[in-house]
Amino acid sequence: MTTEGVEGPQEPHTPPDRRPETPEGTPVAPSGAAPGVSRRGMIAGALWGGLGGAILGGAGGGAAGWALATRDRPDTIDLGSSQPFYGQPHQGGIATAPQRYSMFTAFSMAESATTRDLQVLLARWSAAIAVLQRGDPVGTVEPDSPVQPPKDTGEAYGLSPANLTVTVGLGPGLFGDRYGLARFKPAEFAALPALNGDTLDPRLTGGDLSVQACADDPQVCYHAVRNLARIGRSTVTPSWTVLGFGRASAGPGQDTPRNLMGFKDGTRNVSTSEQYDQWVWIRGADQPWMEGGTYQVVRKIRMLLETWDTDRIGDQQSVFGRDKREGAPLSGQREFDTPDFAATGTNGDPLIPVTSHIALAAHENNDGTLILRRPYNYTDGLDAEGRLDAGLLFICYVNHPEHFVRLQNRLGASDRLNEYIRHIGSAVFAVPPAPAEGHYLAETLFG
């Protein structure tokens, strides 16, 4: 899902036809073919158009060049830096430049858990998150005692902070009568309604609390969620979780990454502070504890990759409304060209089909609405039929959940992408602002 919204930065862009100096592919011919298996026969038997050619022709020698366009500059990841937790206007992991990996987990309150348990949990999680974001193990100032379980599970010992951020959200179920918090419920906050095209798995929906850990090292993400789960284990139980194995959206100054359909995602994401103020951060909240906060919408979107992979490129591009290689809108030449939804071809049809993903999602066609997308690719391996079980952990941040609902209802009804995706998981959470030093998340709920 590449909901459109914003002009991307107009940075200098490496031309896609610039090739770095790499050794040309050397022709490779199977030379030990058995009698009856001629080289020609092997080519004729090629399942995938070009693969016979790949064997004989040194694949990558020509067309592949554009894929190397970004490689004439260093490509390194710096794991050493850390993100602050306390005293920020917002929680991390929202406007933070997207880290490479993530782990999302939804938690359900235990039946026996009380309001006080919830309060203690949020206080403990806040303290632990501050420590984890520094790259330290959770625990006390005293060394572990050999006769007690270790305070920290240990798999991140010695790892760098890796830009870890942990973003905590509160589910709508917390704001009923049970915890005495009904008076704190924002008027517009409720579980998402059934949306067009939903095929949700009940095991992948909702949650009383959400923890989204993002970092440039997946082991750092895993360690954070595992230790927060452990801290909370008599109060909350993990109900569903998704490990994001690669970011699928860019922030300012980042190259636009690709989703598992091979298309760039996030070209027109929210980027300026004005856009954040207008579309992401809550201002003039009916509930003061949410002032400066936002809403997190989580959708687990399975991609039907085998089906997608048999679709011809021309059709794939019509589905998205963009060219696959460069990521340009079909009305333009370059990734950051503004889509022209009125432009027509020689046959009079729009160059960008009206039911393409970008046409349906563009802010131009949705009263200006923008949503901040922060998705990750995921894989769960193979399904029971041996198909690739993979897709997109779509997470977006909006200051009104209704913005997402309207967009998704529109996409769910008409988007040509629907043939190749299934929305299987869904949840919404209220994300309060970050606490000041000496305080904890959502503290005023318990004041």
Add this chain to the structure above:
Amino acid sequence: MTTEGVEGPQEPHTPPDRRPETPEGTPVAPSGAAPGVSRRGMIAGALWGGLGGAILGGAGGGAAGWALATRDRPDTIDLGSSQPFYGQPHQGGIATAPQRYSMFTAFSMAESATTRDLQVLLARWSAAIAVLQRGDPVGTVEPDSPVQPPKDTGEAYGLSPANLTVTVGLGPGLFGDRYGLARFKPAEFAALPALNGDTLDPRLTGGDLSVQACADDPQVCYHAVRNLARIGRSTVTPSWTVLGFGRASAGPGQDTPRNLMGFKDGTRNVSTSEQYDQWVWIRGADQPWMEGGTYQVVRKIRMLLETWDTDRIGDQQSVFGRDKREGAPLSGQREFDTPDFAATGTNGDPLIPVTSHIALAAHENNDGTLILRRPYNYTDGLDAEGRLDAGLLFICYVNHPEHFVRLQNRLGASDRLNEYIRHIGSAVFAVPPAPAEGHYLAETLFG
């Protein structure tokens, strides 16, 4: 599984008590506690020894220091470099310094597949792997036609090579009568026998071919396996797969990473070329096509993390035979100290328990046997009961499968670690050497 074997490099080691200059943790006290929830009450209610202290005392201020020991040097990952495929004495991904991520997939031959299909597949895979390791998309020298499916799935367009290696293995089932390859079967090559402690899931065992893609970017791994599966899809079907989200073993010059039990893994791994020649590479093979090859043993090992996390540190250390923080054997002080299995404490018991993991696995106690371990951490999220579903994708390389069988039978019978792990997946594959330019993997089988 941290099977012991070899003295690690005696490199200068950063003292664990050196702390980099980071801001001290500032005391953090919940200040908005509701009436009846005193700070003292929150401390008394701490579930995890130190967490009350974490809230009040600024966790990470003291004991955490040792965890930061390696952070006073830069911590970056260079994604720009690539690994050669053709003309190497061995396939990559074996002696290659372990990359950060991996994706393992076992494939089964389709019922209709012929010997020629297998030959064509190995030729195509070889050509594609050479292209993928360069960081190029699979395909031809011609640009994609818009009326055909794309040759490459596209999610790695623009990504760096990230040190990708793809290691291909052949399962024992290929060497029966069906493909006319029985005469090429190495005498010692067969499916693994039932081993002590096995609790295998039949859906996670065996395979006719294995593809292990390792890279410093998991999206590069995923892309490689996905495209190889696509190339082979009328000949082979993926049967099981594991995405390794973080390496759990080190190579020469690498810091020793940790498994999800929080212990260092790979301190005494195979490292010198003499050790590779003696224990990894096949020399004087009964089947010339395997000369310079090796055997790949794959075990998916689930860890019972919730149980492990409640065990006290002293016991955890006795289970492994090593100290958790430093990784030193219990007979020594530093990670690379040679374990002294004869050393006893004041009570006369061995300092390293005889049923500890390192005592049972050490080459000193196994006729000198070494196995090259190249494992990765994995997670499959939560199981049906909401527990963490995670563990170790254990992969080792040996020049005689019997070496692994003997070690694992010993560990499976007595290892104290067995209380906390379950071997749920298993397979063995013959890994031929790399092809020369103009040739393909295992080509002489079809000569």
